[in-house]
Structure formats: structure tokens, C-alpha cells
Amino acid sequence: MATTKVVDVLDRASIILQDTGNVRYANADLLKFFNDGQREVVMFRPDANVVHAAFTCAAGSKQSIANITGALRLIEVVRNTSGRSVTQVSRLMLDNSLPNWHSTVADPDIKIEHFIYDSGDPKHFYVYPAGETTFSLDIIYSSSPSDIAITNFSNDTQTISLDDTYANALLDYILYRSYQLDSEFAGNPQRASMHYQAFSAALAQKTQGDAASDPRPVIGGLQ
Structure with missing residues (x-):
């Protein structure tokens, strides 16, 4: 069961975006990106939810x-x-x-x-x-994870729907979508691409790690 709070992931995104006052990137928009990110994770890793x-x-x-x-x-x-x-x-x-x-x-x-x-x-x-x-x-x-709705971003305690190990990947997805939103500014397309690559790499690494520690015996190349 996850312990990472959704608002903590959003706060980390705001810090990296240098927008802790949520002037450019409102929490409501970051939450939409977060919900999209959870669905994207499950698209690549159906076993994530x-x-x-x-x-x-x-x-x-x-x-x-x-x-x-x-x-x-x-x-x-x-x-x-x-x-x-x-x-x-x-x-x-x-x-x-x-x-x-x-x-x-x-x-x-x-x-x-x-x-x-x-x-x-x-x-x-x-x-x-x-x-x-x-x-x-x-x-x-x-x-497919249900959308998480938040009305008070100051004290909401809802946790992410996926395992805590996906929290960093979800952060990268939020940053990817945020920089993509402002792609007309110099450097943002590259930042968006970098964070999506980090998101994809995190999922690939987790897949490899899970395969290496799979408890099911392999017999004749078949599981």
C-alpha cells in the first residue's frame, strides 16, 4: 500500500519548476498531469494497478x-x-x-x-x-487508476494509487507535461524530452528489476 501523498509529489514538481506559489502551474493542472501519468504507467505496466x-x-x-x-x-x-x-x-x-x-x-x-x-x-x-x-x-x-480529486491542496492526505516505487516516475511525467505546456520558451522542449525519457527509463528499469527477482521458477525457458 502506497504511503506517498499526491500533494507531496505535486509540491516537488512545483519546486523543480521554480513555481512554489503555483502562479504559472496551478495545482489543479499539475493534478491533471499526475492522473494522466498514473494511467500512462499502467499502459506500460499493466501489473502496476x-x-x-x-x-x-x-x-x-x-x-x-x-x-x-x-x-x-x-x-x-x-x-x-x-x-x-x-x-x-x-x-x-x-x-x-x-x-x-x-x-x-x-x-x-x-x-x-x-x-x-x-x-x-x-x-x-x-x-x-x-x-x-x-x-x-x-x-x-x-x-485503470481512477482520477484523484483534491479540493484542498494544503492538507489533503490521499496517497498515490500505485506503489511508492512509481513516485519518481510520476514526478518526471508531471514535469514532462509542464515543460511541454510551455514549449515555446527556450530550453523547455529539451527539458520535456529529458523528463519523458527519465519516466520511460524508470519503468524499464523497474521491469528489469522485477524480472530479476521474480519468485516463479523458470523451467525449460517457460514460466
Whole structure:
């Protein structure tokens, strides 16, 4: 859970912009840049804002998270909410071994056994056997961060929606957008570019760090 307050990130941006009185860059504008920055982070790192939730199945094999507010892409189907695990399999395997798998009726005690997911269609997945509206799955999905609203910038205590490790990247994103806003002034286009590069580099470095410390074993090159 994050401990970095949003207003602290905005204050740091104002100091670097040499505008602590918020004459040129109002806090309300910096907050808009901050909210955009959180969404930009999740665009590059879908795992930066994940939700664990119970999902009620639709009838049939095809399932969708498109109607869930903020849902961007499925990350994992963990289990039937009642307890039995669910494993991921390839559609090709089921197509070859069980050509009529889409219409297979589930055992009400076993429920869902497998799920099929294609990253090219991130808001949909298939289940085997076919789902019933009485079935519930525990799923993990990436979600777009909700906009943070602040009315009193002097004493607001809301924290950033992402992990604290993204605070510096969000600061660079705010500075990028601020300098881009005043790109007609000498040096600002270069400053904007520098801060966006720093933002991108921070995300890339975190990706590398996370991969290096991933607790999942690698067997035969596959995770």
C-alpha cells in the first residue's frame, strides 16, 4: 500500500519548476498531469494497478471483463471461488482434443477446470467447461487508476494509487507535461524530452528489476 501523498509529489514538481506559489502551474493542472501519468504507467505496466475480485460467469464458454469499470486486461484466473483451482491451457489443445468443448456442460461440483486467454483480446477469455451464471471465479485483472480529486491542496492526505516505487516516475511525467505546456520558451522542449525519457527509463528499469527477482521458477525457458 502506497504511503506517498499526491500533494507531496505535486509540491516537488512545483519546486523543480521554480513555481512554489503555483502562479504559472496551478495545482489543479499539475493534478491533471499526475492522473494522466498514473494511467500512462499502467499502459506500460499493466501489473502496476491490479484488482483481485470475484467474477460471476456468463452462461457459455466466452467470458468478458469489458463491463467492469476500469478493467483493462485479464492477468490471471486463479480458481473457482468455491475453492477448486483453474489452470490455463491453449485453445489449440482443446480444439484438437475436444472439438466441441465450447458446449461441454460443467459438473456442478467441479465447475470450471481451465481457462483460455489470448493477449490480443485482453478483455475476454474462455472457460472449460462452459460457464453458468451460478459459477464464480477469483480473477486478477489490470485496472485503470481512477482520477484523484483534491479540493484542498494544503492538507489533503490521499496517497498515490500505485506503489511508492512509481513516485519518481510520476514526478518526471508531471514535469514532462509542464515543460511541454510551455514549449515555446527556450530550453523547455529539451527539458520535456529529458523528463519523458527519465519516466520511460524508470519503468524499464523497474521491469528489469522485477524480472530479476521474480519468485516463479523458470523451467525449460517457460514460466
